[in-house]
Each structure stands twice: as structure tokens, then as C-alpha cells.
Amino acid sequence: MEGVKHNRFGPVIFSKYERGSAIERALAMSREDILFELKNSGLKGRGGAGFPTSTKWMLTAAAISDKKYLICNADEGEPGTFKDRVLLIEYPELVFDAMVVGGYTIGATEGIVYLRGEYEYLLDSLNDYLNGMRKDNLLGENILGKKGFNFDIRIFLGEGSYVCGEETALIESLEGHRGEARNRPPYPVNTGFMGKPTCVNNVETLATISHIIVKGSEWYKNFGTSKSKGTKLFSISGDCEKPGVYELEWGMKISDVLKLVGAKDTKAVQIGGASGVCLNSSQFDRTLAYEDVPTGGSIIIFNKKRSMLKVLKNFMEFFVEESCGQCTPCRIGNVKLLEAVKMIEENKLTFGYLKKLKELAETMKIASKCGLGQSSPNPFLSIIENFKEEIFNYAGGGEYAKE
Ligand SMILES: Cc1cc2nc3c(=O)[nH]c(=O)nc-3n(C[C@H](O)[C@H](O)[C@H](O)COP(=O)(O)O)c2cc1C
Incomplete structure (x- = not known):
């Protein structure tokens, strides 16, 4: 893993970084100054929810407890997302250094990487990497000579369940229970893993923190828009010549992204993975930013040969399969939305029933217990709306087409 060549291009995450430098820099700073830097960076x-990182770290730092944890969420289960895997393989120093910085800042002694089950093949090399850090006193006791600062990292392998990427289901799974979301409050920052204050951060969030600590928040704020600071990694796949992981500044137009990756005859772009929204060509001048189209970083491109009904069916089958079944809106709602897709295929969906299904989808967004059922209606609503002519001509036009 140490031998991997870093030849990717990007102004922040893929910029030059020396292993251990964020730890060294952070240990020379006060915790307050680190929190300020994070806050100032914006x-x-x-991981998708877009919660301010400084607030999460501040709340965990403020929680009083004999033990705290920092968890790196490397579950990466969203269909179309593969950026975190690239970071773990090619830039482990960015992720692990930030975990140590986090441990110092929030007062945690243990870091846990929740690694997606399908990434088992990374386990040995990541453990080797951690051993190297231990040897160089970047992990362990009195890290880099800082008296009393003890922190170590272990890796826990998931079992391939999508919902276990949701932070409270992840914690349940880590504790050896069924992966089901918890009621909130209390939030993990106060009552997390083993009932102790726990900060859960995405792999990319952590990788970004290492650069911010070394190069400063003012430097970081040079990138992006006024409301979306910095850069973002995008996993870009589908119908294009150059799929892959790209680091782009927030604020880029979707049409420019399509040009960059050599996408031709594009009909649809699914932003944010299966649980995101699907846009049609009239919306390609919109920008990737929290203030316009926010995203955890997956972009799936569909050209004119694709059937959007088949795309939708594929997504809804995924959600039916992955719903943990704990809450009714998600367990039943996804089944009903998938049934609707099949009804369209058979030209049996009426306009009246579609109206009810849209209401159901909106209800799922607010009544589901966790983000799975709150976001799974997104592709249904956006594909039905943005591709209605194609969808309802699928089987020669149904009742809907007659209204
Ligand atoms: C169904 C579901 C799956 C999720 N999967 C992931 C995931 O694979 N990786 C991730 O970082 N966050 C995932 N999240 C978001 C996490 O709950 C959490 O917000 C995130 O790990 C927090 O880290 P961040 O603040 O650095 O984004 C998922 C959320 C939901 C609802």
C-alpha cells in the first residue's frame, strides 16, 4: 500500500501531503484552535447528510465521559459510490492521521474504522499500514511525545448491509446487534458506541481535515462557493468515456462535469447515488453545491439508450432488499413504490393511484425512522416527474397518459 503512486489531480484532497504532518501540526495546537480551524473552514x-463537522467534534469534545470513540464510516454502501475506497487504498495517511487529530481534539482514546464487508480485501494492507504508524509512534501511547495522549485504531469488518452505513445502525452493528437505526435523541455525540460519546465521520471528511489542519482554513476557503466551501470527491460512473473518482470544486455545473468525463447523448444524471435525485437535460445547468444540488458524491450517467423505468425498478428493488424492516413507512412504502413500477410496465397504473403513491412517497420522507426510508422515495419522485413522457409511454401509455 505504501508503494501506491499518487497520480491523481485535485487542489485539496489530492494535493501534496506528508504522512504524519497533520498529527504533528495538531499536537502543537490547542483543541480550541483546531475546532476554530474546522469551523472557519465551513x-x-x-457522508451525505452535510452536517457541520466542527459542530460534531465540538459536541463530542464537550461531552463528559471516561471513554470516547471516533469512528470512521467506511461502509460506502450507496450504489454508485467508490471514492472512499480510493482514499483508503491510495491515501490512507490522510484518513488515519485525521482520526488521530480527532482523537486528540475530542478526547477519544480509540478509533474504529467500520469497513464495508465487500472491502475485506483491503483489511491486511490497512492493518499493515496501522502497524507502520504504531512503529513510528503515530499511534499508541504518548503519540509523538505528547505526554498522556494515547490513541489507537482498529478495523471492524461489516457484513454488507446498506443500512449499516447509517451511523446509529453502524453503532448497533459494531456492538454485535442487528443493524437497525436507533431513536434520536440521544445522539451518538453523547450516547454512541457502548453508550459513550462517539463521533462518526465519513472517510472523505477525515481526509479533508488532514489538509485543513496542515494548510489552514483560510487556504481551504479559497475553493468552492460562498455557501459550499472547498472541494468534493465525485464517483462518476455510467455512460461516459472517463468514469472514475474526480476532485472538483463545489459549484461546478452538471453540464461541465459531463463534458469533463466525456459523456455523450446524456439523457439523465442520477446525483447522490440510488437515494439521490435524477435530473433530465433541462436541469444540466444546475450546480453541484449545498445551495443547489447537494450530494454525497455519486454521479451516475445514463445515455439515451437507457430505459428510465428500468433504472427506477433497479433502484427500488435495491431499497426493498435493503430496508431493515424496522419501521413501517420504509418496509411497506418501498414495496408499494416497486409495485407501482411493475404496474407501469404492465400499463396498469392509474392517475388516481399515482397521486396516492406520490403522497406516500412524501410521507415516507418525513415518517421513516432513518435516512434510508427518508431518501429512498427520491429516485421514484424525480424519475416519475422528470421523465414522465418516457415512463408513461413505456407500455403504450396508461390511464395516466389519458388524463
Ligand atoms: C442508509 C444510509 C446509509 C449511509 N451510508 C453511509 C456510508 O456508507 N458512509 C458514510 O460516511 N455515511 C453514510 N451515511 C451517513 C451517516 O449516517 C452519517 O451521517 C455519516 O457517516 C456522518 O459522517 P460525516 O458527518 O463525516 O458525513 C448513511 C446514511 C444512511 C441513512
Whole structure:
């Protein structure tokens, strides 16, 4: 893993970084100064929810407890997302250094990486990497000579369940329970893993923090828009010549992204993975930013040969399969939305029933217990709306087409 060549291009995450430098820099700073840097950077969580990172660290730092944890969420289960894997393989120093910085800042002694089950093949090399850090006193006791600062990292392998990427289901799974979301409050920052204050951060959030600590929040704020600071990693796949992981500044137009990756005859772009929204060509001048189209970083491109009904069916089958079944809106709602897709295929969906399904989808967004059921209606609502002519001509036009 140490031998991997870093030949990617990007102004922040893929910029030059020396292993251990964020730890060294952070240990020379006060915790308050680190929290200030994070706040000033405007960094928001890259796992999808976009929660301000400084607030999460501040709340965990403020929680009083004999033991605290910092968890790196490397579950990466969202279909179309593969950026975190690239960071773990090619830039482990960015992720692990930031975990140590986090441990110092919030007062945690243990870091846990929750690694997606399908990434088991990374386990040995990541453990080797951690051993190297231990040897160089970047992990362990009195890190880099800082008396009393003890922190170590272990890796826990998930079992391939999508919902276990949701932070409270992840914690349940870590504790050896069924992966189901917890009621909130209390939030993990106060009552997390083993009932102790726990900060859960996405891999990319952590990787970004290492650069912010070394190069400063003012430097970081040079990138992005006024409301979306910095850069973002995008996993870009589908119908394009150059799929891959790209680091782009927030604020880029979707049409420019399509040009960059050599996408031709694009009909649809799914932003944010299966649980995101699907846009049509009239919306390609919109920008990727928290203030316009926010995203955890997955972009799936569909050209004119694709059937959007089949795309939608594929997404809804995924959600039916992955719903943990704990709450009714998600367990039943996803099944009903998938049934609707099949009804369209058979030309049996009426306009009246579609109206009810849209209401159901809106209800799922607010009544589901966790983000899975709150976001799974997104592709249904956006594909039905943005591709209505294609969808309802699928089977020669149904009742809907007659209204
Ligand atoms: C169904 C579901 C799956 C999720 N999967 C992931 C994931 O694989 N990785 C991730 O970082 N966050 C995932 N999240 C978001 C986490 O709950 C949490 O917001 C995130 O790990 C916090 O880190 P951040 O603040 O750095 O973004 C998921 C959320 C939901 C609802």
C-alpha cells in the first residue's frame, strides 16, 4: 500500500501531503484552535447528510465521559459510490492521521474504522499500514511525545448491509446487534458506541481535515462557493468515456462535469447515488453545491439508450432488499413504490393511484425512522416527474397518459 503512486489531480484532497504532518501540526495546537480551524473552514460531513463537522467534534469534545470513540464510516454502501475506497487504498495517511487529530481534539482514546464487508480485501494492507504508524509512534501511547495522549485504531469488518452505513445502525452493528437505526435523541455525540460519546465521520471528511489542519482554513476557503466551501470527491460512473473518482470544486455545473468525463447523448444524471435525485437535460445547468444540488458524491450517467423505468425498478428493488424492516413507512412504502413500477410496465397504473403513491412517497420522507426510508422515495419522485413522457409511454401509455 505504501508503494501506491499518487497520480491523481485535485487542489485539496489530492494535493501534496506528508504522512504524519497533520498529527504533528495538531499536537502543537490547542483543541480550541483546531475546532476554530474546522469551523472557519465551513467543512460539512461528506457522508451525505452535510452536517457541520466542527459542530460534531465540538459536541463530542464537550461531552463528559471516561471513554470516547471516533469512528470512521467506511461502509460506502450507496450504489454508485467508490471514492472512499480510493482514499483508503491510495491515501490512507490522510484518513488515519485525521482520526488521530480527532482523537486528540475530542478526547477519544480509540478509533474504529467500520469497513464495508465487500472491502475485506483491503483489511491486511490497512492493518499493515496501522502497524507502520504504531512503529513510528503515530499511534499508541504518548503519540509523538505528547505526554498522556494515547490513541489507537482498529478495523471492524461489516457484513454488507446498506443500512449499516447509517451511523446509529453502524453503532448497533459494531456492538454485535442487528443493524437497525436507533431513536434520536440521544445522539451518538453523547450516547454512541457502548453508550459513550462517539463521533462518526465519513472517510472523505477525515481526509479533508488532514489538509485543513496542515494548510489552514483560510487556504481551504479559497475553493468552492460562498455557501459550499472547498472541494468534493465525485464517483462518476455510467455512460461516459472517463468514469472514475474526480476532485472538483463545489459549484461546478452538471453540464461541465459531463463534458469533463466525456459523456455523450446524456439523457439523465442520477446525483447522490440510488437515494439521490435524477435530473433530465433541462436541469444540466444546475450546480453541484449545498445551495443547489447537494450530494454525497455519486454521479451516475445514463445515455439515451437507457430505459428510465428500468433504472427506477433497479433502484427500488435495491431499497426493498435493503430496508431493515424496522419501521413501517420504509418496509411497506418501498414495496408499494416497486409495485407501482411493475404496474407501469404492465400499463396498469392509474392517475388516481399515482397521486396516492406520490403522497406516500412524501410521507415516507418525513415518517421513516432513518435516512434510508427518508431518501429512498427520491429516485421514484424525480424519475416519475422528470421523465414522465418516457415512463408513461413505456407500455403504450396508461390511464395516466389519458388524463
Ligand atoms: C442508509 C444510509 C446509509 C449511509 N451510508 C453511509 C456510508 O456508507 N458512509 C458514510 O460516511 N455515511 C453514510 N451515511 C451517513 C451517516 O449516517 C452519517 O451521517 C455519516 O457517516 C456522518 O459522517 P460525516 O458527518 O463525516 O458525513 C448513511 C446514511 C444512511 C441513512
